[in-house]
Amino acid sequence: MARTLIWTAAPTATLQLALHKEGSGPAALVPVSTGTVLLPARRGGFPSAVRLADRCREIGGTALVLRWSGSTQVGSDGTRTTYQGSVLSAMRLAGPVTWWRLKGRERGDAELTADVTQVVGLVDEGRADAHVAGLPSSRTRLVGLPINTMLPVVPVTQGAAPTEPPLA
Numbered sequence: 048m049a050r051t052l053i054w055t056a057a058p059t060a061t062l063q064l065a066l067h068k069e070g071s072g073p074a075a076l077v078p079v080s081t082g083t084v085l086l087p088a089r090r091g092g093f094p095s096a097v098r099l100a101d102r103c104r105e106i107g108g109t110a111l112v113l114r115w116s117g118s119t120q121v122g123s124d125g126t127r128t129t130y131q132g133s134v135l136s137a138m139r140l141a142g143p144v145t146w147w148r149l150k151g152r153e154r155g156d157a158e159l160t161a162d163v164t165q166v167v168g169l170v171d172e173g174r175a176d177a178h179v180a181g182l183p184s185s186r187t188r189l190v191g192l193p194i195n196t197m198l199p200v201v202p203v204t205q206g207a208a209p210t211e212p213p214l215a
Contacts, residue, residue, distance in 0.1 A: 049140060050114070051087055051092075051096045051113065052086050052113050052167065052170065053087065053096060053099060053111065053112045054110065054159070054160075054163045055085065055103035055109060057106045058082070058107075061107070062103065063076055066102075074088060077166055079165075080160075083107075085099070086166075093112075093114050093141045094142055094144075094145045099112075100123070111124045111157060111158070111159075113157050114140055115167075118131065118132050119131060119133070119139075120156075121141045121146075122156075122157025122158075123150075124158075125150070126150055127150065128150060129153060130154060131154070
């Protein structure tokens with residue numbers, strides 16, 4: 048089962064407000080020390096994640112979209128695309144049309160910070176709530192706990208903006 052996440056340097060509150068205003072969602076935002084990890088709804092696939100990453104770049108200046116399944120991984124920061132696994136597997140993971148639109152394709156690892164790697168591990172263990180399919184894990188004694196018991200999660204719901212405090 049393919050999984051997707053987007054990392055951006057944008058602060059979580061700024062990203063949440065911007066995504067609410069434009070009606071983007073549903074998604075989960077995970078605050079990390081280097082910015083925010085966005086876990087988009089699965090039904091959108093890689094092309095919609097790339098569009099959402101472009102929007103995150105407008106808000107936070109930088110964003111990396113990562114999609115993986117098993118040993119195949121595709122990561123793109125908008126100017127450079129890395130992949131692990133065979134080219135054919137990477138192309139299937141991204142979608143053929145999107146694959147050819149991605150810039151600077153090369154074999155290699157996506158440059159992830161330690162906090163983003165931690166979120167990837169939690170998603171792999173099935174802790175990303177309803178946004179990513181749960182996978183049973185016997186690697187830790189924390190099996191079955193959702194991601195929001197391990198890290199804070201801020202939901203973004205489509206079309207429902209958070210209420211803003213009145214101006215004083």
